[in-house]
Amino acid sequence: MEILRSQRKTSSTDVVPTLPLYRSAPPLEVRLEDFEIFAIDRLRVLKGISDGLSRGKKPEEMEKLTSDLWKAHMRHQNASEVINKDIISHFVLRLVYCRTEELRKWFLQMETALFRYRFRQESLESQRALMGEFDLPCKQVSHPEFEVLKEKLGQLLRSIGQLSPNAADTIFFKVPFEEVPDLVSTRRVLIVKGFAYVAMNQVVSLLVTQFRSLLSKALVLTNRKWTSTISVQEKDRLTPIVEALSTSYLGPDYSQPKEALEISIKDIDQVANASFPLCMRHLFEKLREEHHLKHGGRMQLGLFLKGVGLKLDDALAFWKAEFSQKVGAERFDKEYAYSVRHNYGKEGKRTDYTPYSCQKIILSTPGGGDHHGCPYRHFSEENLRAALGKMGVGGRAVEDVMDKVRNRHYQLALLQRQPKDPSIKEPYCNMKNDYCKLLQGDSVVLEGLRLAIILEG
Amino acid sequence: MTKDKAEGGGDDMLLDGCEFEQRQRNAVPEGFNSNYLKLYYGKLFPHIDIYKWMSYGNDGKHPSCDPSYFGRREFSFTLENDIYLRFQSFNSTAELENSIKDKCPFKIDIGPVYSVDPSKRHAYAQSGDNVFTPMERELIFDIDITDYDDVRYCCSGADVCLDCWPLMTIAIKVIDTALRDDFGFNNILWVYSGRRGVHCWVCDGRARRLTNEQRAAIAEYFHVYRGNENSHKKVSFQGPLHPFLVRSYNEVLETFFEEKLLCGQQLFATEERFEKILNMIPEQSIASELWGKWQETRRSSTSKEDINIVRWKQLKRLLQSGKQKGLRKCVEEIIFTYAYPRIDMEVSKHMNHLLKAPFCVHPKTGRVCVPIDPSHCEDFDPTTVPTLSTLLEELNMCGSEVEIDNELDRTSLGQSIKFFRSSFLQPLLKSCKEDMESSYNAKIQQSKNSLSW
Numbered sequence: 001m002e003i004l005r006s007q008r009k010t011s012s013t014d015v016v017p018t019l020p021l022y023r024s025a026p027p028l029e030v031r032l033e034d035f036e037i038f039a040i041d042r043l044r045v046l047k048g049i050s051d052g053l054s055r056g057k058k059p060e061e062m063e064k065l066t067s068d069l070w071k072a073h074m075r076h077q078n079a080s081e082v083i084n085k086d087i088i089s090h091f092v093l094r095l096v097y098c099r100t101e102e103l104r105k106w107f108l109q110m111e112t113a114l115f116r117y118r119f120r121q122e123s124l125e126s127q128r129a130l131m132g133e134f135d136l137p138c139k140q141v142s143h144p145e146f147e148v149l150k151e152k153l154g155q156l157l158r159s160i161g162q163l164s165p166n167a168a169d170t171i172f173f174k175v176p177f178e179e180v181p182d183l184v185s186t187r188r189v190l191i192v193k194g195f196a197y198v199a200m201n202q203v204v205s206l207l208v209t210q211f212r213s214l215l216s217k218a219l220v221l222t223n224r225k226w227t228s229t230i231s232v233q234e235k236d237r238l239t240p241i242v243e244a245l246s247t248s249y250l251g252p253d254y255s256q257p258k259e260a261l262e263i264s265i266k267d268i269d270q271v272a273n274a275s276f277p278l279c280m281r282h283l284f285e286k287l288r289e290e291h292h293l294k295h296g297g298r299m300q301l302g303l304f305l306k307g308v309g310l311k312l313d314d315a316l317a318f319w320k321a322e323f324s325q326k327v328g329a330e331r332f333d334k335e336y337a338y339s340v341r342h343n344y345g346k347e348g349k350r351t352d353y354t355p356y357s358c359q360k361i362i363l364s365t366p367g368g369g370d371h372h373g374c375p376y377r378h379f380s381e382e383n384l385r386a387a388l389g390k391m392g393v394g395g396r397a398v399e400d401v402m403d404k405v406r407n408r409h410y411q412l413a414l415l416q417r418q419p420k421d422p423s424i425k426e427p428y429c430n431m432k433n434d435y436c437k438l439l440q441g442d443s444v445v446l447e448g449l450r451l452a453i454i455l456e457g
Numbered sequence: 458m459t460k461d462k463a464e465g466g467g468d469d470m471l472l473d474g475c476e477f478e479q480r481q482r483n484a485v486p487e488g489f490n491s492n493y494l495k496l497y498y499g500k501l502f503p504h505i506d507i508y509k510w511m512s513y514g515n516d517g518k519h520p521s522c523d524p525s526y527f528g529r530r531e532f533s534f535t536l537e538n539d540i541y542l543r544f545q546s547f548n549s550t551a552e553l554e555n556s557i558k559d560k561c562p563f564k565i566d567i568g569p570v571y572s573v574d575p576s577k578r579h580a581y582a583q584s585g586d587n588v589f590t591p592m593e594r595e596l597i598f599d600i601d602i603t604d605y606d607d608v609r610y611c612c613s614g615a616d617v618c619l620d621c622w623p624l625m626t627i628a629i630k631v632i633d634t635a636l637r638d639d640f641g642f643n644n645i646l647w648v649y650s651g652r653r654g655v656h657c658w659v660c661d662g663r664a665r666r667l668t669n670e671q672r673a674a675i676a677e678y679f680h681v682y683r684g685n686e687n688s689h690k691k692v693s694f695q696g697p698l699h700p701f702l703v704r705s706y707n708e709v710l711e712t713f714f715e716e717k718l719l720c721g722q723q724l725f726a727t728e729e730r731f732e733k734i735l736n737m738i739p740e741q742s743i744a745s746e747l748w749g750k751w752q753e754t755r756r757s758s759t760s761k762e763d764i765n766i767v768r769w770k771q772l773k774r775l776l777q778s779g780k781q782k783g784l785r786k787c788v789e790e791i792i793f794t795y796a797y798p799r800i801d802m803e804v805s806k807h808m809n810h811l812l813k814a815p816f817c818v819h820p821k822t823g824r825v826c827v828p829i830d831p832s833h834c835e836d837f838d839p840t841t842v843p844t845l846s847t848l849l850e851e852l853n854m855c856g857s858e859v860e861i862d863n864e865l866d867r868t869s870l871g872q873s874i875k876f877f878r879s880s881f882l883q884p885l886l887k888s889c890k891e892d893m894e895s896s897y898n899a900k901i902q903q904s905k906n907s908l909s910w
Contacts, residue, residue: 158697177640178663181670185677187699194641194663334539365683365802368604378683380690 018126019118020083021133022090023214030088036241039096041073042089043245046110053113056407066117095230095238096245098223108219112212119204131203134210138175141197146172149190153197156190162199171200180206263309265318271308278375278387279361280304286371291326296364296372298336300356302343307355312344376405485846485853489823491537491561493845498561501848501865503816503874504554510882511567513660514889521893529592531568531575533811534560544575563820566811569594570665591808593666596642596659596675599804599812600628603653608795610722610730615821617653617839620721625655626834627713628798631705632657632679633831639701640675644885646877647829649842651819655829656812660885662892669807676805681797690737692793694786705797706789714792715769724795725751725768734772737794738787743775815877818845827873830880843869 030038048069052062074089076082090111097107119127146153157170177196183189183205189196198206231239263271272284283301287293293301298319305315319340323332338347345352356364358374366373375384381402388398485493508527509516515526532545532553542560547553557565569591573581581588602609602617602624611620629647636642636659644660667675681702682691698706718724725731731751735744751768776784804810817826823844829837851868865871 152700155697155700155703159699161696178667178671181674184671185674187678187701190700191639191678192641193638365680367799367801368606 018083019115019122019130020087020090021130021211021214022087022218025091026084026087028084028088032237032241034085034088035092035238036245038085038089039092039245041085042093044073045069046093046107046114049110049113049117050106059117062113063117063120066114067121070118092242092245094219094222095226095242098219098226104216104219104223108212108216111215112208115211116204116208119207124200127203131207134207136175136206136210137179138173138198138206141172141174145174149192149197152190152192156197157199160188173198173200173203173206175206179209182209263305265310265314268305268310268318278391279373281391282375282387283371287322291322294370294372296366296370298339299343300361300364300372302340303353303355306343306353312341312346315344316340376401381405485850487823487844487846489563489818489820489845491563493849494561494563494818495558496849496852497818497845498558500852501868501870502557503877504557505550506874506877506882507814507816508550508553509886510660513662513665514886514893517890519890519893519897521897525574526570528574529572530570531811532814533566533568534562535564535566536560536562544578546575565814565817567814568811569808594808596664596667596672597805597810597812598632598657598659599650599654599801600625600656600798601650601654601801604799604801608722615653619838619840622837622839623713623717623721623835624796625839626837627709627796628800629655629657629829629831629834630709631798632800633834634704634708635679635701644881644888645831646815646881647831647834648815648826649824649829649837649839650813651817651824651826651842652822656815656826658812658815662889672808673806676800676802679798679800680802681793682799690790692790692797694790694793698789702793706792710792710796714796715766718795719765719769720763722795723765725765728752731768734791737791738776738784740779740781740784743779743784747772747775816874825870825873827870828877828881830876843873 045066049062049066052065057065074082074085076085093107097103119130122130141149153170153172162170174195175198177184177189177191177194180189180196180198180202183196183198183202184191188202189198191197231242234242272281276284280301283293283297286297287301302315302319305318310318316337319336320329320332323336327335341347343353361372362374362377364373366378375387379387384405385398385402388401511530512527515522515524528546528548530546531543532547534542534545534557536542542562545556547556568575570593571578572588572590572592575589578589602621603614605621605624606613609621609624612618633645633647636645636657642659642661642664644664646658646660648656648658650656678701723730724734728751732748735748738744747768750771773788776787779785804812813826815826815828818824819826823846824839824842825845825848827842848868848870854867865874
């Protein structure tokens with residue numbers, strides 16, 4: 001099995017990639033004002049992307065949006081300075097967003113999205129040049145090999161809705177399947193003897209994976225350097241700017257809730273009825289009905305209850321009260337109590353698990369006998385309407401919800417039913433911050449929605 | 458020697474007569490308990506084969522061998538009183554064997570190979586850099602027939618019979634072919650789970666080194682059936698099918714559906730059953746037409762053909778002659794719904810998921826988890842798999858008549874173990890050795906190159 005590395009184009013071709021890969025901090029001199037200004041401009045672009053994704057924009061729209069945002073904010077009087085602004089602003093934001101796990105996650109997602117949409121707009125030659133930069137373990141499929149696989153490649157192209165089903169029009173690259181997990185999982189590539197045959201326009205996926213992985217590692221290193229040396233060295237110069245940038249500006253709001261939320265066993269039915277999102281209500285009702293839930297349901301509901309403030313002792317009592325009606329108190333203690341305690345970080349690795357995000361719930365795969373997952377995604381139209389009806393949602397509201405579901409905006413469908421105060425335009429959270437945390441703002445959910453859209457196909 | 462003789466008295470029959478009578482005397486009542494298990498672990502369980510397998514060649518003398526490898530593998534034992542021992546590890550066959558014989562576990566699970574000996578994990582947990590982490594783990598699949606309960610009518614719950622077992626045969630064929638032809642894996646072991654399903658262990662080095670993300674990708678690649686009682690249509694194709702699905706359909710699903718499942722499950726025999734299928738047809742008029750037609754012909758009039766086949770043909774004809782493309786794919790959607798493999802996604806996605814070891818005995822059925830030959834899986838019969846008590850009976854048989862060195866060979870387990878060794882273990886160890894040698898040579902070459910400027 002040979003893995004050929006694509007040639008590094010040392011002799012410069014006519015095409016200079018305009019898309020930097022940010023592999024190393026440039027030895028440039030930056031004026032202090034520019035330091036801040038460039039960063040803010042880039043942040044506007046990233047925030048714009050974040051907003052676009054949360055509104056469920058399609059890839060073509062995102063491409064255009066990205067291009068507009070870039071033109072609007074990332075210009076420079078001297079044309080030659082444009083690329084410097086690009087690079088500098090990226091590295092400054094790295095300092096700003098490397099400091100916590102959540103900041104890193106958001107930055108990684110936005111920069112990766114930015115890279116993906118910019119890449120798509122590059123010319124073919126430029127794209128090929130960039131591929132060369134990445135040192136990917138892939139090579140172009142030779143003509144004889146192509147002839148052998150032509151029929152299957154044609155089938156593959158039709159199955160992914162490629163407009164010109166003529167395989168001959170498409171250049172394919174051969175790469176070990178491990179390199180393109182997202183294409184494998186969605187069956188968007190032909191896989192033969194361990195190699196995935198990737199169409200040129202899917203190469204983006206390959207590069208994006210590499211880009212994300214490089215940036216992710218770099219952020220962790222940057223964080224280490226920041227905490228160990230830079231923040232102290234720069235305490236009079238850069239540090240105040242970096243800190244101001246991260247708090248004063250946008251990005252998701254991950255501040256801790258001011259009041260700790262608490263919920264007790266006696267309130268639980270009432271609160272469930274009034275305020276639980278549909279997925280949790282469904283699980284809750286099934287639990288009351290059947291006095292049992294399978295593993296997926298226990299995890300999804302259990303962690304949610306923890307997240308909204310159900311204490312461990314109350315949780316144990318709650319689950320025991322239900323389960324003992326089906327399996328007996330002794331069996332509960334033996335088989336189920338451990339995992340309740342585990343969720344609260346009292347057993348095993350002692351990780352304090354957080355409730356599942358909408359993304360995770362939407363992407364889960366409930367099977368026979370399961371009741372977890374996202375009803376907006378996993379229920380049939382009929383069952384969803386019935387469930388909404390039971391909650392007293394009627395008429396117009398139901399249609400709005402169904403419309404969102406049809407367009408696969410599951411999370412928006414959920415929020416659709418929430419608003420009680422018409423003056424509030426933003427999705428309304430009626431269970432304080434912890435509930436909102438589930439609807440973890442912007443970026444994280446979008447990725448989930450987009451993936452859900454792809455997987456659905 | 459023989460008091461009650463069977464019919465016939467030839468010399469050949471002498472042996473049979475003896476066997477029969479010995480069998481009576483040595484009859485071991487059906488059951489599952491620690492006494493039986495002690496004997497099983499003492500005389501039949503293939504400790505050394507498990508050790509050799511799990512060592513992946515590292516138990517040799519080659520300079521590439523990693524002597525710590527086997528010791529970093531997690532085993533877990535479930536003991537008699539539901540006591541659960543995790544993170545067990547051993548450094549040799551002897552340690553493994555002694556622990557099993559001593560503790561007599563009702564179930565043995567195998568976990569991943571960790572970065573350090575799992576029994577020493579606490580020493581590393583403090584450093585917070587995830588030093589105790591899975592390094593290698595076979596790619597595994599778990600298929601349980603209860604996941605098909607909505608499409609099988611012959612049994613429910615824990616039961617399994619020859620009418621629904623073809624679902625497992627289909628699963629093995631579809632997935633095994635894909636693992637070999639698509640993903641390029643070679644060292645694949647299929648095992649009967651002991652009651653109502655099958656497990657698959659993919660042991661190539663490349664498979665063992667897959668990350669969680671890559672495992673999830675492969676699981677998703679196989680994922681077609683989505684949903685539970687809350688969603689109506691579980692299989693919905695948007696357009697032309699991916700080549701993998703086309704091949705599975707043409708080579709396995711269609712034939713098995715039409716030749717085994719249609720009649721085996723009586724899919725159209727009752728209103729309740731055919732209603733389920735009619736509900737999958739998006740075109741209301743066709744569904745109603747068939748509904749009406751079938752209400753009338755309750756008992757098939759003159760046709761000798763099975764009613765399920767007749768109705769399926771009628772349905773197919775209507776759907777495939779239609780002008781709308783959406784209808785033609787409905788036939789495929791129905792077949793996929795009733796036949797396509799349903800794997801347990803969570804089992805495959807995570808490196809640290811434990812899976813029952815082959816050759817364990819299932820506590821509820823007493824059956825041994827024997828390997829299944831994927832190229833002859835249609836011949837596998839779960840109802841004839843040797844049970845613990847049968848094996849012990851066979852062990853008890855008189856030894857003086859028949860000269861067999863190996864106790865194992867006296868029993869029906871001998872066949873399974875032979876198969877395990879010749880079809881799986883030996884080829885696996887051979888390729889491990891080759892990999893070790895080639896990577897070692899490559900390293901030598903590299904260091905030579907770096908020296909010679």
